[in-house]
Amino acid sequence: MKTKKKIIVVLVLFVGFVNAKAQSTWVAPKNADVISNPLKNDQTAIKKGKTLYMQLCAVCHGDKGKGDGVASVALNPKPANFMIDKFHKQTDGAVFWKLTEGKPPMASYKESLTETQRWQLVIYLKSLKK
Structure with missing residues (x-):
């Protein structure tokens, strides 16, 4: 497992260097704001989201x-801080859209995670500040 984590870190570092000139502001399109979270207030979804987060996201986001x-x-732009108000002011739909589409160095999870798993991540991320 440690070897797998090292490979992931190396890949993430490489992507970060390749995309060093990426913009730091990332705004989802307005139509993403109307997408509603089907798992809102689902405590089981939060727990599953945390598991996914620790497997896929913590290496960059902590x-x-x-x-x-x-x-x-090594990443530019730096990974989002999910504890700040700017993140929490985004709609669930906007966060879901970003997880789905990605923007280097942030990976797209459209193909690797199910829609339900992406919503689980959204609900977990939105629970972090509380």
């Missing part, structure tokens, strides 16, 4: 979601 994961040092 265990607590502050954007300070081990791979974050």
